[in-house]
Amino acid sequence: xxxxxxxxxxxxxxxRQLHAGEGVPTDVKPRxxxxxxxxGFVLDDFDQAADLxxxxxxxxxxxxxxxxxxxxxxxxxxxxxxxxxxxVGSGQAxxxxxxxxxxxxxxxxxxxxxxxxxxxxxxxxxxxxxxIETTFVQDGNSAAEWTAAIRPSTRVFFAESIPNPKNDILDxxxxxxxxxxxxxxxxxxxxxxxxxxxxxxxHGADIVVHSASKFLAGHGAVLGGVIVDNGGxxxxxxxxxxxxxxxxxxxxxxxFAERTGGRARIxxxxxxxxxxxxxxxxPLNAFLIDQGIETLSLRVERQSQNALGVARWLxxxxxxxxxxxxxxxxxxxxxLAQRYLPDGxxxxxxxxxRGGLPAARAFxxxxxxxxxxxxxxxxxxxxxxxxxxSHNRRTEDELSQAGIWPGTLRVSIGIxxxxxxxxxxxRGLAAVRELG
Numbered sequence: 001x002x003x004x005x006x007x008x009x010x011x012x013x014x015x016r017q018l019h020a021g022e023g024v025p026t027d028v029k030p031r032x033x034x035x036x037x038x039x040g041f042v043l044d045d046f047d048q049a050a051d052l053x054x055x056x057x058x059x060x061x062x063x064x065x066x067x068x069x070x071x072x073x074x075x076x077x078x079x080x081x082x083x084x085x086x087x088v089g090s091g092q093a094x095x096x097x098x099x100x101x102x103x104x105x106x107x108x109x110x111x112x113x114x115x116x117x118x119x120x121x122x123x124x125x126x127x128x129x130x131x132i133e134t135t136f137v138q139d140g141n142s143a144a145e146w147t148a149a150i151r152p153s154t155r156v157f158f159a160e161s162i163p164n165p166k167n168d169i170l171d172x173x174x175x176x177x178x179x180x181x182x183x184x185x186x187x188x189x190x191x192x193x194x195x196x197x198x199x200x201x202x203h204g205a206d207i208v209v210h211s212a213s214k215f216l217a218g219h220g221a222v223l224g225g226v227i228v229d230n231g232g233x234x235x236x237x238x239x240x241x242x243x244x245x246x247x248x249x250x251x252x253x254x255x256f257a258e259r260t261g262g263r264a265r266i267x268x269x270x271x272x273x274x275x276x277x278x279x280x281x282x283p284l285n286a287f288l289i290d291q292g293i294e295t296l297s298l299r300v301e302r303q304s305q306n307a308l309g310v311a312r313w314l315x316x317x318x319x320x321x322x323x324x325x326x327x328x329x330x331x332x333x334x335x336l337a338q339r340y341l342p343d344g345x346x347x348x349x350x351x352x353x354r355g356g357l358p359a360a361r362a363f364x365x366x367x368x369x370x371x372x373x374x375x376x377x378x379x380x381x382x383x384x385x386x387x388x389x390s391h392n393r394r395t396e397d398e399l400s401q402a403g404i405w406p407g408t409l410r411v412s413i414g415i416x417x418x419x420x421x422x423x424x425x426x427r428g429l430a431a432v433r434e435l436g
Contacts, residue, residue: 032291033067035284038062041058072085079296081201083229085226087212088227089223090224093225097269099187100277107133108154110146110149110150110158112136115163115164157186158187159187162192163192164410167333169345171336172198172205189210196301214375216377218295222285224281233257299379310411327344347413348377348413353409359432363432364428369424370382371383379414381411384410386410391404
């Protein structure tokens with residue numbers, strides 16, 4: 001016999017340790033975004049649960065959506081000038097979810113050759129196993145090369161606004177014009193530029209991806225990735241290239257284009273690709289990314305200023321063969337950098353020592369301020385030797401074609417005092433001089 005609801009029976013200890021003190025006060029208004037660190041959300045009643053699953057409006061499970069992650073999505077979409085954003089577990093997940101949401105077996109990708117090595121591997125290994133081929137354009141700013149690479153099966157153009165590690169700036173408008181002449185979407189990885197320095201959607205890109213682990217979070221503590229869509233999917237013009245976005249669903253329901261219009265791509269990424277593959281960001285990571293974005297402009301401005309100072313100093317040193325930084329007047333990408341990045345040319349670039357591998361080893365091992373690690377966009381200055389680490393799977397011909405030599409080092413400049421950074425680099429060059 002059950003007790004009436006008005007009659008309270010004392011609950012046992014095991015029950016109370018789970019349920020005592022439950023409830024979220026509705027009159028509390030925190031200034032910082034709360035961390036909704038929960039796997040699922042309480043459903044009010046039977047009918048509300050059915051309505052939530054029918055409309056998708058509201059929160060049911062963190063893999064589907066979470067208020068902390070949604071706050072980051074709204075903020076990044078606003079900063080990039082996009083219609084909608086999706087937060088995922090890493091920058092590599094952002095690339096994967098975007099490409100897997102657009103492509104199918106038999107499709108073809110055209111990508112700039114100068115891109116992050118993990119993305120290059122994703123194209124050559126993972127997508128290739130799914131029957132998706134990639135052609136790499138060596139000169140990312142040659143309209144003729146992009147045009148020549150197009151096939152009837154080409155579905156995506158991919159490039160980076162500031163390529164890693166060479167800082168060889170992309171002419172986004174030029175590439176987007178070629179892409180749009182065939183109704184092909186242009187995806188830009190904007191990790192190294194951030195929306196503070198350039199907003200690719202304003203120059204014709206259709207989708208922007210970020211490794212939020214880098215500059216957006218800024219402190220080297222968490223992983224995350226973001227996809228931003230411009231909301232400009234045109235079912236009439238591009239529907240033939242992406243039938244899964246315009247065809248009736250397998251249950252006979254409305255297509256993504258019919259239901260979400262210009263946001264069909266990002267809706268598919270959210271409701272199908274990300275939901276099913278499951279690269280869910282932790283709400284704690286989302287919170288830390290959100291906190292990092294609040295100081296993004298301050299950090300990136302200082303990092304870019306420091307990077308220019310470091311590049312100018314390195315360029316004057318006899319032990320340095322070359323410096324690949326578009327902020328330098330000597331750079332072949334300087335004019336493009338002034339056009340696209342007038343507020344700073346980023347803080348990730350490479351330089352090459354004359355002494356090859358022995359010089360690079362001596363240089364790195366003598367540093368005290370720079371951190372030797374594989375990461376970018378940290379408030380701390382970082383250094384890495386691409387040939388033996390990030391690019392160690394490339395052949396000698398591939399490395400030379402990419403302009404990466406045994407003496408090449410990649411730096412990510414932080415917010416330290418510029419004099420201290422230069423003193424540390426001078427310490428490295430002293431070790432190189434000792435080699436003779």
